[in-house]
Amino acid sequence: MQILIILGVVSVIIFIYIGTMYLNEKVAIPESCKEAYAEAQTCESCSRNGTSCNLKETMEFLKEVKL
Secondary structure (H helix, E strand, O other): OHHHHHHHHHHHHHHHHHHHHHHHHHOOOOHHHHHHHHHHHOOOOOOHHHOOOOHHHHHHHHHHHHO
């Protein structure tokens, strides 16, 4: 009986997660957010040379760009 309760709770959590993802796809994105997203995708400070974002490297890169 306990296994059925656990299975039911897990099923409800999965259903809520999938439902939330589905509803999120239907929400319209404001233009200001689209612009900010596009700008973030072209940011080179974190994605340069295929490496992950490192705070120290990013700060050095930003210092170079300002100069």
